[in-house]
Amino acid sequence: MYNPVDAQFQAKAMRAxxxxxxxxxxxxxxxxxxxxxxLIVIGTVVRGEGSFDSxxxxxxxxxxxxxxxxxxxxxxxxxxxxARLILLDFAVGLRYQKALFWASYxxxxxxxxxxxxxxxxxx
Amino acid sequence: xxxKLRVRRYDPSSDGLxxxxxxxxxxxxxxxxxxxxxxxxxxLDGSLAFRCACRSAICGSxxxxxxxxxxxxxxxxxxxxxxxxxxxTLEPLASLPVLKDLVADMGPFYDKIRAVVPWLAADPxxxxxxxxxxxDAGRSTKLSQFAACIQxxxxxxxxxxxxxxxxxxxxxxxxxxxxxxxxxxxxxxAERLSRVARExxxxxxxxxxxxQEWCPKGVNPTEAIQNLKKLTMLKRLxxxxx
Ligand code: SF4
Ligand code: FES
Numbered sequence: 001m002y003n004p005v006d007a008q009f010q011a012k013a014m015r016a017x018x019x020x021x022x023x024x025x026x027x028x029x030x031x032x033x034x035x036x037x038x039l040i041v042i043g044t045v046v047r048g049e050g051s052f053d054s055x056x057x058x059x060x061x062x063x064x065x066x067x068x069x070x071x072x073x074x075x076x077x078x079x080x081x082x083a084r085l086i087l088l089d090f091a092v093g094l095r096y097q098k099a100l101f102w103a104s105y106x107x108x109x110x111x112x113x114x115x116x117x118x119x120x121x122x123x
Numbered sequence: 124x125x126x127k128l129r130v131r132r133y134d135p136s137s138d139g140l141x142x143x144x145x146x147x148x149x150x151x152x153x154x155x156x157x158x159x160x161x162x163x164x165x166x167l168d169g170s171l172a173f174r175c176a177c178r179s180a181i182c183g184s185x186x187x188x189x190x191x192x193x194x195x196x197x198x199x200x201x202x203x204x205x206x207x208x209x210x211x212t213l214e215p216l217a218s219l220p221v222l223k224d225l226v227a228d229m230g231p232f233y234d235k236i237r238a239v240v241p242w243l244a245a246d247p248x249x250x251x252x253x254x255x256x257x258x259d260a261g262r263s264t265k266l267s268q269f270a271a272c273i274q275x276x277x278x279x280x281x282x283x284x285x286x287x288x289x290x291x292x293x294x295x296x297x298x299x300x301x302x303x304x305x306x307x308x309x310x311x312x313a314e315r316l317s318r319v320a321r322e323x324x325x326x327x328x329x330x331x332x333x334x335q336e337w338c339p340k341g342v343n344p345t346e347a348i349q350n351l352k353k354l355t356m357l358k359r360l361x362x363x364x365x
Contacts, residue, residue: 015332015333015336016332017330017331017332017333017335017336017345018283018331018332018333020330020331021283021329021330021331085330088330088349089330089349089352089353089356090349090352090353090356091346091349091350091352091353094343094345094346094349097330097332
């Protein structure tokens with residue numbers, strides 16, 4: 001049957017290329033924020049063992065462990081999609097750009113899930 | 124069916140503010156957005172300004188934003204854009220100055236195409252061949268995709284990088300540059316590459332692929348841009364000499 005709804009109009013929100021572009025930037029911002037926090041936390045070591053330990057103990061709760069798992073997932077996405085972008089800049093895999101984006105995304109979500117499981121075993 | 128349009132009206136001779144105006148006109152189900160605009164102008168409002176010529180996706184003059192998406196009005200049916208009968212929003216192409224209603228000033232777009240030497244530039248010092256210039260079939264098939272561009276400006280309007288940097292050459296101009304750089308009859312590759320391998324040229328593309336998604340003629344400007352990037356990088360790294 002003739003379906004008057006054009007696929008182009010249906011996929012209104014975002015195409016893979018746009019999503020990849022936006023997520024690459026968002027994950028980059030997140031990683032920058034993480035790096036700054038990380039340096040501040042590690043920096044407390046100069047104030048002695050006590051202050052370093054008390055700072056670290058703050059990060060041992062469940063929400064921070066989930067965030068840690070998220071960090072690994074985000075690193076995975078940023079790295080894999082970054083590799084995709086390098087390939088694309090050498091005109092490799094242009095016809096498969098969507099598949100490559102989805103692969104980066106799915107692997108990153110998988111890595112995140114695996115990390116959550118690993119973190120649960122830690123608790 | 125009643126085709127409803129919500130058109131962004133802008134009259135440069137008035138106070139300069141744009142307004143949206145609703146129109147409803149009886150059309151057959153097969154009507155395109157352009158058919159509906161023509162009927163609206165004939166029956167309801169002679170002051171409505173838009174461009175068109177061929178009505179068959181060949182001339183590229185009817186490009187506009189339809190429900191926010193850059194498209195050709197003659198290649199989009201009203202029923203496609205609005206399957207549930209809601210008004211179809213029409214706006215001029217993005218990232219270009221508006222002259223009136225749906226008419227954008229294509230000047231900046233054409234200037235950027237002109238900037239990439241968009242013609243075959245044969246070296247006058249070279250002797251022309253005795254018979255015709257031969258282009259092998261593989262190469263000409265590869266180039267035909269880029270030669271199919273009708274310069275409608277859809278890719279230019281759809282590109283977020285053009286929106287962010289008004290000096291960026293844009294997808295159509297860069298696809299044109301690639302088309303001529305890869306033509307074996309051309310001798311101006313170096314000149315063309317030096318014009319496009321710049322901050323506001325190739326390197327502004329962040330492979331978002333909007334141009335390729337929206338081009339009504341199946342051109343893939345991103346592919347052209349990425350191949351030009353590869354060519355430039357291989358040259359700078361010393362892998363190719365020319
Ligand atoms: S590349 Fe496609 S969208 Fe861009 S100007 Fe040419 S025909 Fe239009
Ligand atoms: S009127 Fe010519 S492309 Fe639409």
